[in-house]
Amino acid sequence: MERLINKYSRKLVSQKICEKGKPVFGILDDITTWNSGGDEVQILDSVMQRLSINSILFSPAAEPYRSILDYLAEYSTDTNGRIRPDDTETRTFLHDIPVTQNFSASEILKALMQRKGIIIPGCGIVTYGTVSPEQAFVTYSSICFSSFVKFMADYYYHAKGIIPMKGDPDPVFKKAVQWYKESLSSTASSPVIKAPFSSSEDVINSIIETGRLTVESGMVDSFFGNISVRYGDIIYISQTGSSLDELAGCIDPCPIDNSTTNAITASSELSAHKALYSMTERKSILHGHPKFSVTLSMLCDDLSCVNRGQCHIKCSRGRFIEDVPVVPGEIGTGPDSLSRTVPAAMKGRGVIVWGHGLFTAGAEDFTDAYRNLLDIEKMCFNNYLSLVER
Amino acid sequence: MNQYFGWAGRVLKIDLSSKKYEEINPGFTIYKKFIGGRGLAGHYLRPYCHLSWDSPETPLLFFTGPLTGTSSPSSGIMAVMSISPLTGTVSHTYAGGNFGTELKLAGWDGIIITGRSETLCGIRINDKNIEFTEAEQMRGRSIPAIFSALPADGGGAAAGPAAENGVLFSSIGFTGDYSPGRCGLGLVMHAKGLKFIHVKGSGSTAVHNSRDLGSARGDIMRLISASPALTGELGFSEFGTGALYDLICSRRMLPSDNFRKTVFPSAGNLNAWHYKKRYNPVKTGCSGCHILCRQISEDGRAVPEFEAMSHFTALIGNNDIDIVMEANKICSETGMDPVSAASSFACYMEINNLDIRDIDLSRLLTDTAYSKGEGNLLKLGSKKIAESLGKPEASISVKGLELPAYDPRGAYGIALAYATSTRGGCHHQAYPVSHEILRKPAATDRFSFSGKARINKLAEDLNAVIDSLTVCRFIFIAATIEEYTKVFNAVTGSGFTGQDLLIAGERAFYNERMMNGIRGLTFHDDNLPARFFNEPGSSGDGITLPPVPKDEFLNARARYYRIRGLNPEGRPLKEKCIELGLEWNDL
Numbered sequence: 001m002e003r004l005i006n007k008y009s010r011k012l013v014s015q016k017i018c019e020k021g022k023p024v025f026g027i028l029d030d031i032t033t034w035n036s037g038g039d040e041v042q043i044l045d046s047v048m049q050r051l052s053i054n055s056i057l058f059s060p061a062a063e064p065y066r067s068i069l070d071y072l073a074e075y076s077t078d079t080n081g082r083i084r085p086d087d088t089e090t091r092t093f094l095h096d097i098p099v100t101q102n103f104s105a106s107e108i109l110k111a112l113m114q115r116k117g118i119i120i121p122g123c124g125i126v127t128y129g130t131v132s133p134e135q136a137f138v139t140y141s142s143i144c145f146s147s148f149v150k151f152m153a154d155y156y157y158h159a160k161g162i163i164p165m166k167g168d169p170d171p172v173f174k175k176a177v178q179w180y181k182e183s184l185s186s187t188a189s190s191p192v193i194k195a196p197f198s199s200s201e202d203v204i205n206s207i208i209e210t211g212r213l214t215v216e217s218g219m220v221d222s223f224f225g226n227i228s229v230r231y232g233d234i235i236y237i238s239q240t241g242s243s244l245d246e247l248a249g250c251i252d253p254c255p256i257d258n259s260t261t262n263a264i265t266a267s268s269e270l271s272a273h274k275a276l277y278s279m280t281e282r283k284s285i286l287h288g289h290p291k292f293s294v295t296l297s298m299l300c301d302d303l304s305c306v307n308r309g310q311c312h313i314k315c316s317r318g319r320f321i322e323d324v325p326v327v328p329g330e331i332g333t334g335p336d337s338l339s340r341t342v343p344a345a346m347k348g349r350g351v352i353v354w355g356h357g358l359f360t361a362g363a364e365d366f367t368d369a370y371r372n373l374l375d376i377e378k379m380c381f382n383n384y385l386s387l388v389e390r
Numbered sequence: 391m392n393q394y395f396g397w398a399g400r401v402l403k404i405d406l407s408s409k410k411y412e413e414i415n416p417g418f419t420i421y422k423k424f425i426g427g428r429g430l431a432g433h434y435l436r437p438y439c440h441l442s443w444d445s446p447e448t449p450l451l452f453f454t455g456p457l458t459g460t461s462s463p464s465s466g467i468m469a470v471m472s473i474s475p476l477t478g479t480v481s482h483t484y485a486g487g488n489f490g491t492e493l494k495l496a497g498w499d500g501i502i503i504t505g506r507s508e509t510l511c512g513i514r515i516n517d518k519n520i521e522f523t524e525a526e527q528m529r530g531r532s533i534p535a536i537f538s539a540l541p542a543d544g545g546g547a548a549a550g551p552a553a554e555n556g557v558l559f560s561s562i563g564f565t566g567d568y569s570p571g572r573c574g575l576g577l578v579m580h581a582k583g584l585k586f587i588h589v590k591g592s593g594s595t596a597v598h599n600s601r602d603l604g605s606a607r608g609d610i611m612r613l614i615s616a617s618p619a620l621t622g623e624l625g626f627s628e629f630g631t632g633a634l635y636d637l638i639c640s641r642r643m644l645p646s647d648n649f650r651k652t653v654f655p656s657a658g659n660l661n662a663w664h665y666k667k668r669y670n671p672v673k674t675g676c677s678g679c680h681i682l683c684r685q686i687s688e689d690g691r692a693v694p695e696f697e698a699m700s701h702f703t704a705l706i707g708n709n710d711i712d713i714v715m716e717a718n719k720i721c722s723e724t725g726m727d728p729v730s731a732a733s734s735f736a737c738y739m740e741i742n743n744l745d746i747r748d749i750d751l752s753r754l755l756t757d758t759a760y761s762k763g764e765g766n767l768l769k770l771g772s773k774k775i776a777e778s779l780g781k782p783e784a785s786i787s788v789k790g791l792e793l794p795a796y797d798p799r800g801a802y803g804i805a806l807a808y809a810t811s812t813r814g815g816c817h818h819q820a821y822p823v824s825h826e827i828l829r830k831p832a833a834t835d836r837f838s839f840s841g842k843a844r845i846n847k848l849a850e851d852l853n854a855v856i857d858s859l860t861v862c863r864f865i866f867i868a869a870t871i872e873e874y875t876k877v878f879n880a881v882t883g884s885g886f887t888g889q890d891l892l893i894a895g896e897r898a899f900y901n902e903r904m905m906n907g908i909r910g911l912t913f914h915d916d917n918l919p920a921r922f923f924n925e926p927g928s929s930g931d932g933i934t935l936p937p938v939p940k941d942e943f944l945n946a947r948a949r950y951y952r953i954r955g956l957n958p959e960g961r962p963l964k965e966k967c968i969e970l971g972l973e974w975n976d977l
Binding site: 001027028029030050051052053054091092093095113114115116129130131132134135138239240241242254258259260261262263264265266267268270271274330331332333334337 | 609611612613614615616617618619621622623624625627628629632633634635636637639640658661662663825827828829830831832833834840841843844845848849851852870872873887888889892949952953
């Protein structure tokens with residue numbers, strides 16, 4: 001367990017969510033172990049001892065997340081003191097994000113009895129796990145992602161004069177945009193393992209490589225997304241809950257005819273991947289949650305649309321961002337599943353799912369899928385900037 | 391007018407000796423303390439927990455939860471509890487189908503049955519009307535035959551021929567072919583002279599805030615749809631729990647040859663896909679459930695659950711799925727737990743050096759149910775079989791309950807869970823399958839005890855809440871207590887936090903631990919069969935299965951005792967009882 005808190009502390013830093021030395025992680029079995037002796041430990045320990053959890057994480061967020069969180073906490077909470085981003089991650093897993101004002105055991109405890117993570121403005125984020133510190137890491141990362149997307153979506157309506165934001169969001173906006181520009185400029189590598197694949201081992205290595213590169217590009221957070229290759233009559237797909245940058249041992253072989261079910265642990269998007277392979281000649285699929293693809297997919301000026309508030313499942317406008325379609329769809333297999341919308345829309349470089357993420361597909365290997373994911377995200381970023389330019 | 395939301399506010403107490411009944415009103419304090427289902431049943435069992443399973447005073451309890459009868463997802467199951475004839479421990483098991491919903495709609499949160507009828511009898515519950523009927527004419531009938539004599543509408547529960555013939559692992563059959571099989575509670579039912587219960591309700595469950603319930607329900611439905619294990623195209627919804635067969639096989643932890651091996655060479659031809667191809671089953675499920683994990687073949691037989699599928703193949707060396715279907719049907723119709731039945735056979739086969747070709751499985755099962763020939767011994771379960779034949783080590787059981795189809799050498803959280811479960815060798819109370827195998831809510835290292843003591847304790851508390859709410863445990867592969875707290879509050883108006891519910895779960899679990907303590911159980915009973923410490927599993931495919939490291943197991947168990955609030959001998963502590971608001975008895 002100690003190994004895990006060190007691992008996820010490092011990941012928070014390498015993914016630029018936290019600054020080095022800031023994450024405070026505690027784990028509890030029969031005794032508590034901390035990775036830090038900071039002042040926060042006493043309060044966090046008190047919280048952990050009183051909750052049915054086995055790990056707790058506190059850290060100030062790195063910029064620009066810190067400024068975004070502080071802004072949203074001050075100006076964008078609802079009547080219950082919660083932030084409500086519209087993206088899929090929030091809707092499905094977080095529901096909403098509570099804000100509490102003080103770093104005190106009683107306030108943190110009260111909020112964490114309701115939700116998996118909380119924002120304390122000027123301080124940071126507190127999250128927890130019940131079986132693994134990984135849960136705390138994922139929730140932390142998810143709060144940062146959702147908050148970023150919400151801020152950028154809100155700023156669009158503000159810049160267009162449709163829904164003004166309170167206070168002065170401009171400094172935060174400029175900081176976030178500059179940070180993202182610098183992130184994009186460092187993306188250079190591309191997959192070296194190419195088709196034709198000579199064995200399933202080749203396929204698996206190609207998936208592992210591309211997953212890692214996708215995270216290293218800085219456009220996609222490690223935990224969110226999935227990736228697959230169709231090789232003969234088998235789909236090799238990343239497992240549910242796996243990290244794109246750690247796919248070794250986490251790829252399930254799924255026969256097209258479902259004749260074995262050992263891939264019950266496969267990604268929740270297996271149905272979408274399978275449908276896409278059956279409807280097209282594509283051989284590889286890459287799915288991630290790049291921030292501006294997600295943000296841009298949520299922007300629509302028609303505030304009086306009857307589907308407003310249900311855009312993620314009901315949008316019928318047939319929207320495009322340049323050549324890339326935006327479709328509705330939920331995670332998984334329900335009646336509004338994205339497996340019913342993405343495959344038919346995959347005619348060009350990729351498909352964006354409303355508020356969720358971007359799917360790209362390649363003819364043979366990941367060369368095109370990977371390049372398209374990066375290009376589409378850059379395109380969305382530039383489109384976003386031109387839309388908010390005043 | 392009913393002052394309650396969620397709860398009916400009434401419990402039906404029946405004395406079969408006098409054929410009289412009374413209404414008990416637990417009151418808010420008890421409801422909020424024990425919630426319902428497993429927790430509330432445990433509360434009513436506790437004063438009698440020192441008694442023998444066949445004492446007339448020992449109650450047999452059927453309890454619903456506060457969500458039963460509402461649109462809360464997967465809330466259509468119910469808890470059944472008593473003292474187990476097989477293990478001598480407190481025992482609880484769970485029935486799907488519609489019985490619980492009908493009971494709730496009839497205006498009852500639960501039934502407490504005590505006494506003993508001189509002749510076989512039945513109980514008919516129609517809302518508040520309670521009627522006792524003769525049932526001697528049903529003696530010897532199969533469970534489906536009993537149900538065919540009862541009204542088609544409503545829910546039924548029945549003890550079958552196996553219970554009449556003293557099978558220690560007798561189950562209670564419920565309409566819709568549901569059999570809460572473990573621990574032999576069918577035999578308790580028969581010991582009371584009770585052949586069947588039929589219940590029909592015409593009321594409804596009051597909901598405090600329907601809008602909040604709808605919102606919470608939407609959150610849960612979204613999570614169910616996002617769960618590959620539940621509704622993915624390879625998940626329970628498509629293949630039933632048999633979907634686990636290939637996965638457990640690929641992890642090299644499929645118990646084979648009475649747990650002497652952990653792989654079965656024929657497994658590829660015996661997986662859930664083959665049942666689907668051969669029997670073309672349709673999906674069905676409990677009242678109000680969208681997962682629909684039950685599979686019924688074209689000829690009306692239930693496709694076996696994973697445990698039966700595995701134990702009637704790998705554990706006994708059978709590679710014929712027609713035989714598995716038939717074995718499962720015999721268990722269902724006569725009222726026997728297929729897990730204990732198959733494991734008892736595997737134990738018997740090992741001791742007598744028998745091969746699957748040496749036995750006629752169907753005949754042996756029938757002989758067991760009707761106590762004929764070798765069935766006279768087999769009906770006693772593996773522990774007594776092995777002891778009577780002088781090879782106690784051949785019984786792969788904990789506290790006398792045969793282990794399910796996950797070899798503990800392949801997952802150490804499961805190893806610890808088997809040992810500490812209050813009802814014996816059972817993975818369900820801590821359900822480490824979720825994180826060690828299915829990667830939910832996050833994957834853990836299955837070959838490590840690190841952190842597992844607390845993880846298991848927390849999961850036992852959580853699952854005790856789930857069993858008290860009487861929600862299907864599988865749904866928590868996708869949802870969390872966070873979503874169900876919202877459901878609970880919307881239904882009952884209680885204003886609980888998730889932590890409040892988890893403390894109620896801890897209370898329910900500790901109460902069971904207390905009951906077992908009163909019955910004399912200690913750390914000696916929280917152990918694994920020696921085989922797992924001394925013999926390796928079947929390594930291969932890059933996976934090594936050494937014996938479970940005993941020192942690490944014992945250290946993890948000692949940590950578990952500290953975390954659970956037990957003394958080093960695994961017995962409850964007075965201060966912990968008081969902290970949880972439970973009565974203390976000197977042990």
